[in-house]
Amino acid sequence: xxxxxxxxxxxxxxxxxxxxxxxxxxxxxxxxxxxxxxxxxxxxxxxxxxxxxxxxxxxxxxxxxxxxxxxxxxxxxxxxxxxxxxxxxxxxxxxxxxxxxxxxxxxxxxxxxxxxxxxxxxxxxxxxxxxxxxxxxxxxxxxxxxxxxxxxxxxxxxxxxxxxxxxxxxxxxxxxxxxxxxxxxxxxxxxxxxxxxxxxxxxxxxxxxxxxxxxxxxxxxxxxxxxxxxxxxxxxxxxxxxxxxxxxxxxxxxxxxxxxxxxxxxxxxxxxxxxxxxxxxx
Amino acid sequence: xxxxxxxxxxxxxxxxxxxxxxxxxxxxxxxxxxxxxxxxxxxxxxxxxxxxxxxxxxxxxxxxxxxxxxxxxxxxxxxxxxxxxxxxxxxxxxxxxxxxxxxxxxxxxxxxxxxxxxxxxxxxxxxxxxxxxxxxxxxxxxxxxxxxxxxxxxxxxxxxxxxxxx
Numbered sequence: 001x002x003x004x005x006x007x008x009x010x011x012x013x014x015x016x017x018x019x020x021x022x023x024x025x026x027x028x029x030x031x032x033x034x035x036x037x038x039x040x041x042x043x044x045x046x047x048x049x050x051x052x053x054x055x056x057x058x059x060x061x062x063x064x065x066x067x068x069x070x071x072x073x074x075x076x077x078x079x080x081x082x083x084x085x086x087x088x089x090x091x092x093x094x095x096x097x098x099x100x101x102x103x104x105x106x107x108x109x110x111x112x113x114x115x116x117x118x119x120x121x122x123x124x125x126x127x128x129x130x131x132x133x134x135x136x137x138x139x140x141x142x143x144x145x146x147x148x149x150x151x152x153x154x155x156x157x158x159x160x161x162x163x164x165x166x167x168x169x170x171x172x173x174x175x176x177x178x179x180x181x182x183x184x185x186x187x188x189x190x191x192x193x194x195x196x197x198x199x200x201x202x203x204x205x206x207x208x209x210x211x212x213x214x215x216x217x218x219x220x221x222x223x224x225x226x227x228x229x230x231x232x233x234x235x236x237x238x239x240x241x242x243x244x245x246x247x248x249x250x251x252x253x254x255x256x257x258x259x260x261x262x263x264x265x266x267x268x269x270x271x272x273x274x275x276x277x278x279x280x281x282x
Numbered sequence: 283x284x285x286x287x288x289x290x291x292x293x294x295x296x297x298x299x300x301x302x303x304x305x306x307x308x309x310x311x312x313x314x315x316x317x318x319x320x321x322x323x324x325x326x327x328x329x330x331x332x333x334x335x336x337x338x339x340x341x342x343x344x345x346x347x348x349x350x351x352x353x354x355x356x357x358x359x360x361x362x363x364x365x366x367x368x369x370x371x372x373x374x375x376x377x378x379x380x381x382x383x384x385x386x387x388x389x390x391x392x393x394x395x396x397x398x399x400x401x402x403x404x405x406x407x408x409x410x411x412x413x414x415x416x417x418x419x420x421x422x423x424x425x426x427x428x429x430x431x432x433x434x435x436x437x438x439x440x441x442x443x444x445x446x447x448x
Contacts, residue, residue, distance in 0.1 A: 121300030123347050126312045126415045127395050127406065130348045132300060158348060166348055174404040194410050195310055256305075 098260050101150035106262065114262045115139055120164070129172035129196055131155075133261060136163045144223070144269040147261050152229035152252035153177075153217060154261050156269075169255060170230065171196040178220040179230060181213045190215065190230060190249065198231065203245040209236055215249050222270025284441045285334040288323075291437075292339045295319050300346060311418025313426050316343055317391055320358055321383045322430040324365040325376055326438035336362035350398055357394045361387040377431065384427040385420065392416045 024030050099116070106114050115135055123130035135141055137160045147154040147167045155175070158168040168175060175192040179200070186207030188200045203209055213233040219226030235248035295315040304312050316339045324332035340355030347354065365383045396411050 121297075121346075122304035124296065124299050124304060124312075124314070124316070124343055125347045125349050125395055126304075126307065126310055126419060127392075127399055127411065128348050132346070168348070173399075173406055191405075194406055195414050 095259070098150075102260065102262050105148070105150035112264045113266045115141065115265055116260055116262055117165075118260055119258055123166070127173070127194065129169040129175075129192060129255075130158065131167050131169060131258070133165050133167055133263075134163070135263065136161050136165050138162050140265055141165050141263055142268075146224065146228070146264040146267050148228060148264060149253050149258060149261055151254070152231065153224070154253055154255075154258065156223070157263070167261070171198060171251065171255060177224055177230070178218045179215050180218040180226075181207070181209055181215060181233065184208050184210070184213060187218055187220070188247075196255070198249040198251055200233070200247040200249055201244065203247060205238070205240075205243070205245060207245065209233060209245060209247060211236055224269075225264075225267055284329070284331045285338075287437075287441070288331070288335045288338045289342075292316055292319060292335070292342055296342050296346060308418040308422055310414045311416065311420070311422060313419065313422040314388065314391060315426065315430075317358065317361060317387050318384060318423055318426050318430045319434065320362060321365050321387050322380065322427070322434035323438070324362050325369055325380055325383060325431065326435060326442075327369070327376075328442035328444075329438050330442075332362045332366060333359070349395060350402070353394060353398050357391045360390050360394075364390065377428070380427050380431045381424060384423050388416065388420045388423050392419065 021030070025034075102114075102116060106112070117133040117135040117139075119131050120134045121132040123132075133147075141157060141160050143157055143160055145157045147156060153170055155167045155169040155172070157165050159166040169192070170177060170190065171192040173192050173194050175190075177190045179188050179190045180186070181188060181200075181203070184207050186203055186209055188203040191199055191201055193199065200215070211233055215230040215232065217224040217226055217228045217230065229252050231249045231251040231253075233247045234250045236245065237247065238245040299313070299315045303315060306312075320332075320335050320339050323329055323335050336358040337355060340358040343354035343358075344351040361383075364386055365379075368379050368383055392411075392415065396406055396408065399406050
């Protein structure tokens with residue numbers, strides 16, 4: 001009986017202690033104590049867990065590497081595909097912009113009829129400034145027709161085959177064009193050169209030419225129609241002892257970046273040779 | 283076969299030259315791939331079709347260029363003659379002969395071009411043409427000469443296999 005009473009008291013005390021501890025814990029009074037008590041356990045568990053994860057990672061690594069490599073290859077392939085798609089789209093955008101500019105140019109000059117052509121090459125001889133285009137007599141092109149871009153005059157067709165044509169650029173050393181300078185209205189002759197530079201000759205001494213003046217075709221001679229933009233005067237050389245002034249011209253067209261050109265099909269050059277007097281003519 | 287194969291080979295080289303090489307000049311000079319190919323082919327000891335290659339190359343370039351039609355044909359035949367002379371008489375070191383022939387070939391073709399263009403009324407300056415076009419072209423042609431010699435050497439060995447003594 002005495003033993004039973006003693007055990008009951010022990011149980012009650014134990015329950016009261018547990019309830020007290022729980023109450024203390026819920027009240028937050030055991031937090032500092034638990035921190036110190038649990039610290040060694042946490043450290044040990046961290047140490048063990050780190051080692052286990054390292055071993056697990058070592059064991060599982062080959063599979064992961066293979067999977068990552070495959071994933072990497074897939075991503076690289078996707079990247080290459082997207083890169084080529086971007087290049088393709090950029091090229092299409094560039095061509096669209098050029099065509100838009102050419103269409104705008106054609107709208108501004110509705111009296112002319114145009115055919116667009118792609119520049120497919122240059123003359124193999126470095127002494128000549130000619131380009132090859134992918135349109136020929138089958139498309140209605142004829143020798144002497146003018147070639148332009150939205151920036152200005154490019155040249156004229158020098159030879160034609162059924163499917164292609166050769167265009168003599170205005171920068172060719174054999175090219176000479178009668179031009180007019182604006183706003184002075186002075187007449188001059190534009191010449192190409194071996195280096196591809198343009199120069200003006202035969203500018204009258206009395207003409208008041210300024211740097212920045214616009215160079216346009218004059219239409220004289222019948223080879224080119226009037227008022228097509230060629231470029232701007234960049235440098236002027238004038239000496240009192242010379243008969244004429246000379247000048248350098250910056251062309252409006254960038255001949256190195258000229259993927260598409262327009263051919264004016266309704267212009268025919270006029271042959272004025274019979275009208276030029278010869279010594280035998282009375 | 284060795285003659286007919288010149289048409290696609292020189293044709294492809296000409297397309298490459300007009301579409302790509304001419305767009306990337308050094309100063310104003312560009313490489314003459316057709317001429318270098320003809321020289322490399324003509325220098326191979328087993329080759330017997332050098333003259334034919336010269337004519338085909340000249341005709342192909344003559345169709346494309348604005349130079350007078352006969353000039354490339356005549357020029358390349360002159361180059362082939364010069365190469366055969368070098369091959370027969372003087373040179374025992376073919377690589378050196380390739381460089382010398384490329385040098386002389388460029389001078390011949392450019393000299394003819396300048397001469398004919400001036401004769402036909404194009405106002406070309408000798409000094410400007412040599413400085414801006416011929417010298418840079420010479421440099422590029424010499425750079426192309428070595429790989430061209432190796433490639434056409436392989437082609438010649440394929441078309442003219444060495445006879446085995448039994």
